[in-house]
């Protein structure tokens with residue numbers, strides 16, 4: 001049971017976490033960070049696996065990423081997740097970054113590798129892995145449209161190309177950003193247009209359109225719903241609400257719908273696996289994220 005691991009699953013009402021002198025501490029840094037689901041996800045995974053680890057959130061003001069990294073070294077934290085506004089700012093303070101994080105210019109997780117602090121970006125790989133493991137969908141050979149060209153879109157574009165997509169079209173309000181994002185998919189990347197949506201096998205909303213919408217509503221939408229239909233997979237990275245306007249209309253039009261929780265869970269699972277050497281239970285993590 002998640003609640004009875006050595007960490008005592010911090011946050012379980014009425015139960016004190018059994019943190020001891022040997023507990024390994026990890027953290028997420030960001031600003032704002034109090035809304036972050038990462039500690040709940042990670043602590044659920046630690047508890048379920050019986051790992052003597054715990055995770056907390058640290059509010060770190062913009063411009064102070066370097067000090068936070070010095071603290072990681074001084075306190076010998078087990079690892080760090082990184083959210084806005086520090087994803088690029090941490091890079092100069094690390095010993096190494098992976099090729100993916102370097103290409104994206106953004107780090108969302110940090111781990112120790114043989115005494116060195118290494119920055120990773122697990123966002124895009126998290127989506128590809130969630131589609132594969134949770135939904136049985138392999139994107140290899142898929143014609144993909146990514147709506148948006150911000151941080152999440154760039155990670156997804158890069159990961160889809162790496163996973164063997166045959167075409168990755170980036171459709172974005174600002175053309176210059178679309179060009180940069182499309183460049184991350186190499187030979188299969190291009191700037192797309194709305195008409196690319198209809199023939200696509202996979203459509204990913206990586207814009208923030210739909211964020212905060214009333215659950216079950218049918219607006220606002222990042223794409224003309226008339227372009228969606230059966231035979232397509234439609235993913236919305238927005239996870240507040242989980243049932244976004246896009247997913248509501250896409251389901252009505254017969255498309256297969258995937259919400260943003262899978263990416264959230266799997267990008268964290270990849271990080272926890274790297275920190276602890278243990279494959280975390282993603283179903284426990286998903287339950288924690290939902291609650």
Ligand code: NAP
Pocket residue numbers: 123147148149150151152153172173174177206207208209211222237238239260261263264265267
């Ligand atoms: P970001 O860097 O700020 O990028 C936002 C993108 O949305 C840009 O491409 C922007 O277009 C576009 N956009 C914003 N308002 C728009 C509008 N009214 N019409 C059309 N396009 C609009 O944000 P991000 O970090 O990439 O995050 C994007 C979304 O993904 C957020 O909802 C976030 O919560 C979600 N997300 C989910 C996960 C997950 O694990 N599920 C992970 C990361 C992010 P311009 O370039 O024209 O400004």
